[in-house]
Amino acid sequence: MFIVLLKFSNNKSQAGQYLSGHKDWINQGFDDGVFLLVGSLQPSSGGGILAHNTSLAELQERVNADPFVAEDIVAAEIIEVAPSSADARLQFLMN
Template sequence: MFVVTLTYRTDLTQIDEALQDHVAWLDQQYADGVFIASGPRVPRVGGVILARNLSREDLERRLATDPFHQRGLADYAVTEFVPARTAEGFAHLK
């Protein structure tokens, strides 16, 4: 499993201009079964994505196709981890 942390490199005006394309890109990752959660950070300085069922190399390739990345609007930090424990109802994440 991976936690991807996006940090915006520009003002929110440029982020909002690219947001529709970014959301379409997110939709494709969900349809492919690799993203399980995503959303903005608070305060809105970037976002967070939870991904699974793919290699780090595949994840990196997918992140490179994100419109935020292609337009130079965000930096990405990828952290891989292995869920050892989960709350009730989330055992499928292990």
């Protein structure tokens, strides 16, 4: 499982130009069964993604394809988490 942090860079003001492509990229992540949750980092500092069903290399490739990353709107950090226990509702993450 992975946590992806997308923190705004100095080019944050250009985000509007790439927002549609960024949203398409997010939707593709959900369609592919990789993204579990996407949301904003508060207060307005970027975004966060919970991902699974992928390898680190595949996720890095996917993240690099995000228009926000490619255009330096955000800087991406990927954190790998090896779950050792989970609430019953999240047992599917233990595989």
